[in-house]
Amino acid sequence: MRRILIVGAGQSGLQLALGLQVRDYDVTLLSNRTPDEMRSGRVTSTQVMFGTALRHERELGLAFWEDRAPGIQGFGYSVAGPPLPAAAGRVRRIVDWVGRLDEPARSVDQRVKMAGWLETFAARGGTLVLHGATVCDLDFFAGRYDLVLVAAGKGELVSLFDRDPARSPYAAPQRCLALAYVHGLGPRPEHPEYDAVRCTLVPGVGELLVIPALTLSGRADILFWEGLPGGPLDVFGAGESPAEHLARMLELIERYAPWEYGRATQVELTDTGATLAGRYTPVVRDPVGRLPSGGLVLGIGDAVVVDDPVTGQGANSAAKSAAACLAAIVERGDEPFDEAWMRSVFDRHWTTSARHATRWTNTMLAPLPLHVQRLIGAASDCRPVADRFANGYDDPADFEGWFYEEERAEAYLREVGGG
Incomplete structure (x- = not known):
């Protein structure tokens, strides 16, 4: 039985841990939060999982919320035109459509999903260590495991993986991000019969996404602004209250996407942790990290590929990364997990999947x-x-x-x- 250590209890880390566990590997998982701390914390993402990523979860028996999360049947775009002179500065739509998905997508609040998966991993006999790992910790652990994987996209451990300049065209954040999970959003009158993600492009300003989702208190919708840094959407401060955050989001929706504001006049936050604001730089990193003692670790998920969420690829790429890594580990059998093998794992994932998501996302971030x-x-x-x-x-x-x-x-x- 091969011993594997995974650091990080997000989409890629937990999916891989649970997949290896089903195949009788001896898996230790390091998480910096308990399930209860996850559920009581702040929202972390705007995840929308599409067909391929959802199939990876189903294959492992992890689609626990499929009968409760809204089935997203379409993805639509609106484009805001210049203000009408006779409408007191209000903008109008010059484009509006929705495309139908071949398979339903779903969005489950990661506070719900990761807490449930973490409890499942522990209930199935997995070794769970509640600890915020450092580089020194990994140096200590590395010799006790056949393979160490880092699936944590934030914190000290990211420093193990060097930025790949050839695959990372941006050196600074390309969007400022602000989101809120809400109850009370009305249906789109044009398509009231099915759920769809709606994306409004506001040229020179940013993008608004409205995403049907499942959260701690049931059905919800995510209001998500992506603004150009320094622009009119770059107004969310760390010190504002959740109520102030939502009010500011709604003001901006009324100004730049009034067709969405009309169904948002009665919304309220789902909970006190339902808002988030921030920004980060899209980056691709070298997948192999070297510890001070010389040991090697393999990065997966957003430890090595970070795409801006404007195209909703983050959780999907993480799921695909975990699936590719699981297949490679099983194929490896008793052979050593050496550097050549680590690089081949990432190269396969990059070539077949990640590079396409990254190219598309970077294109949509540019004019x-x-x-x-x-x-x-x-x-x-x-x-x-x-x-x-x-x-x-x-x-x-x-x-x-x-x-x-x-x-x-x-x-x-x-x-x-x-x-």
Whole structure:
């Protein structure tokens, strides 16, 4: 029985720990929080899990909330146009559409999900250590395990993994982030019969995402602003109360996306920990970390690939990273987990999955080329474009064939009659 240590109890760390546990590996998991501390803490993300990531969870018997979380059937885009002169500065929509997903997506508050998975890991006999690990801790533990993995994207351990400049075009945050989990959001009148994520693009300002979700108190929706640093959305301070945070979010929605504000006039926060604000820099890191004593650790999930949440890829990439690592560990059998093997694990994940999510996300963070604007506009009148765009959230590799180059985009529009 091979002994494996995993540091970090998020999507990738817990999914991998539970997958190895099912296959009778001796797994020790380090978490810096108990399940109760997770549930009573602040929200951590805006996770939307699409079909492929959800299948990885189902294969491990971990889809505990599938019958309670809203089934998200579509992903829609609106684009805000310039203010109308006769409307006192209020903006209007110049684009509005929703594409249907081939498989339902779901969003489960990670306070619910990770607490439940952590309890499951312990109940199944896994060794759970409640400790915020340091580099010195890993140096001590490394010789006692066949493999050490770091699945924690924040804190001291991230320093083990050097930034990869060739894959990291940004050196600073590209968005300031603010979110709130709320009850009381009304349905979109255009599509009241099914749940969809709605993304509003406000050129020169940022993006608003509205996400159906499951939280501690049941059905909820996530209001999520992504603003350009230094712009009109960069106004959320660390010292404001949750009520002040929500009020500021609603003011901005009324100003920049009034079609969403109309259904948000009766919302209230789901709990006192339901707000979050911050920013971070998108980055890809070297997946192999070297400890002071010379031992090696393998980074997975957001320890090594951090994408801005504007395209909702974070939790999905973490799930795919864990699935790829699980398969590689099982395939390795009794062979040593050496540096060459560690790099091959990441290279496989990067080539098949992560690079596509990163390229797409970085493209959407930059000013959109005219041909991408044209694709988004064409989706209003061409169902194949809308549906293909929506399903790219599950498989960003599909964007390679029609999205990035103007010639391919125009050829695709001619093919589907959207030109």
